[in-house]
Amino acid sequence: MEELIKEYALGYSLLREAIEGLTEEELRYKPAPDKWSIHQILIHVTDSEISSTSRLKKVLAEDEPNLISFDQNAWANNLRYDLLDREQYLLLFKLLRSSMQPILENLTSEQSKRVGVYVDQGRFTFKQLLEYRVLHVRDHLAQIERVKKAYQENQVTY
DSSP: OHHHHHHHHTHHHHHHHHHTTOOHHHHHOOSSTTSOOHHHHHHHHHHHHHHHHHHHHHHHHSSSOEEOOOOHHHHHHHTTGGGSOHHHHHHHHHHHHHHHHHHHHTOOHHHHTOEEEETTTEEEEHHHHHHHHHHHHHHHHHHHHHHHHHHHHHHOOO
16 A cells, blocks of 8 residues: 555656656647547546545545546546646646645555445445556556657658
8 A cells, every 4th residue: 555655646746757848739739639639638637636536535534435437538528628727737636646645644454445336337445446546647647658659750751
């Protein structure tokens, strides 16, 4: 659990590092019409963090609460991610993660076993939900690298 909490705390720094030095053109580049730009990925990661922070707290505070998923594509399209302020969202991500740190640092082994229930996915322990938060950032860091590579390949002219 200790390593998991450490990696969770690094999420913001890892995202910042992944986009360091990128131009606005690179941040807005979409490798295909149905794929997200790095800008959109960052907004999504933060929106997901907003929902997930609430879920994590519910699991710790309530007895077997119901947890609700969200439709990430509907959010990206209907909230018009392209128009949102990326820096505000990155700051919000940083604040959400740092607001959880005191809770995580004082977590007991009993609390890590508390359960939340997704109607559409089943039961998850707090530890499993926290693992997913770490994996979510890892997965999107890999996605950012794929978009950066696609941009570079698109810039090569023969």
